[in-house]
Amino acid sequence: MRKVRLDKAQTGSVVARPIYTLDGVVLLSAGTRLTREHREKLRNYGITEIFIEDSFSEGLNIPEIIKEEVITEVKCQVKKLMSSPSAKVSVDVKKVGEIVERLISNILSNEQIVASLCDVRSTDEYTFSHSVNVSVISIVTGIGLGMKGETLQNLGIGALLHDVGKVRIDDAILKKPTSLTGAEYEEVKRHTVYGYEILKNSEGISDDACDIALSHHERLDGSGYPRKLKGRDIQVPTRIVAIADVYDALTTDRVYRRRMMPHDVLDYMLSLGGRQFDKNILDTFVRHIAYYPVGTAVILNSGEKGLVAEYNQYFPNRPVVRVVMDEKGRTLSKFREIDLSRKLEYRIVAIWDI
Numbered sequence: 001m002r003k004v005r006l007d008k009a010q011t012g013s014v015v016a017r018p019i020y021t022l023d024g025v026v027l028l029s030a031g032t033r034l035t036r037e038h039r040e041k042l043r044n045y046g047i048t049e050i051f052i053e054d055s056f057s058e059g060l061n062i063p064e065i066i067k068e069e070v071i072t073e074v075k076c077q078v079k080k081l082m083s084s085p086s087a088k089v090s091v092d093v094k095k096v097g098e099i100v101e102r103l104i105s106n107i108l109s110n111e112q113i114v115a116s117l118c119d120v121r122s123t124d125e126y127t128f129s130h131s132v133n134v135s136v137i138s139i140v141t142g143i144g145l146g147m148k149g150e151t152l153q154n155l156g157i158g159a160l161l162h163d164v165g166k167v168r169i170d171d172a173i174l175k176k177p178t179s180l181t182g183a184e185y186e187e188v189k190r191h192t193v194y195g196y197e198i199l200k201n202s203e204g205i206s207d208d209a210c211d212i213a214l215s216h217h218e219r220l221d222g223s224g225y226p227r228k229l230k231g232r233d234i235q236v237p238t239r240i241v242a243i244a245d246v247y248d249a250l251t252t253d254r255v256y257r258r259r260m261m262p263h264d265v266l267d268y269m270l271s272l273g274g275r276q277f278d279k280n281i282l283d284t285f286v287r288h289i290a291y292y293p294v295g296t297a298v299i300l301n302s303g304e305k306g307l308v309a310e311y312n313q314y315f316p317n318r319p320v321v322r323v324v325m326d327e328k329g330r331t332l333s334k335f336r337e338i339d340l341s342r343k344l345e346y347r348i349v350a351i352w353d354i
Helices: 036-044 068-083 093-108 123-144 149-160 164-168 182-189 191-200 207-215 236-250 262-271 279-287
Strands: 002-005 026-028 049-053 297-300 305-310 320-325 331-339 348-351
Touching: 026 036, 068 093, 068 123, 093 123, 093 149, 123 149, 123 236, 123 279, 149 207, 149 236, 164 191, 182 191, 191 207, 207 236, 236 262, 236 279, 262 279, 297 320, 305 331
Parallel strands: none
Antiparallel strands: 002 049, 297 305, 297 348, 305 320, 320 331
16 A cells, blocks of 8 residues: 555556545545546545555555544544634633543554554645644654643643634635735734634633644744744743644645655754754654655665655664665566665665656
8 A cells, every 4th residue: 555646646546545525425435446537526625645555565554543534533523623603712622622532542552653644635624634633743742752641631632723723714815825915924823813812712721722822833943923932932832733733734735835755844844953943852753753654655775666665763764665666667576675774775865756
């Protein structure tokens, strides 16, 4: 199994995972052979990537930190919660708490807590999917930092609701496919203040969650907004969500730009460690995020091409690679695997867009 861009998926490819809307409707079932009509249908729903099964990826299992059906159900719940007219005033904190408890329980049931968020998302429903993914990434990072109990729960709630203020912003601005005007950009930035107001008005919400909504765009060097806070003025839970927010945003397709690859985003964020992002939190975050998710098509320095077959938590940029083509581009009759952490003469030099 591997994930491919919809525009690269060949007619006749076998869909490896079911594709849902955030209303729980199945758009395509696993095992479906892709047709032109299917591609057009998915495109109309804003789907840009799908999972397929082919000869190169046969037998590759992409690990799920949370089962896909659980993530889909949670996203449906978050969509209902944030689509309610009352969400512009306050949120049901009890309901949100139940959602976060479920996420934490699912994450803690894993032996290796490494987030590889390979879900298929619609660009039209970005806010809801983004909120759930930022919560998952933040919880994983919090666990890596030793957070437990109520502290971890409040982090997950704040992360899930970090963008709740966007419910007060016109969809025409949020989904605008071209550059925003100065006034529009300032209105988008107001989502932090709107979110803080909504959460302050919500009974039972923690101060941490309110601060996350208000300050997740602040940066250690004072370059963020809305208050241009610096250093220790930014609380630890908010620093965690700031990192998760940027990572998920950059690795997701948007109406105005294509996503970046995870390893490129991680390299970019590491370059900002100690300046914009807390270096200690960033180091923990990187240890728990798949640098090259399983199924990623890569090119080795030998010229051979393959797919990432297994993630290496201790050496994130040196996974196990299933070589499927030789240096001359010929498909191998029998694939072989190279553990880059053991074969140091090999390294990944590029991504292969199959």
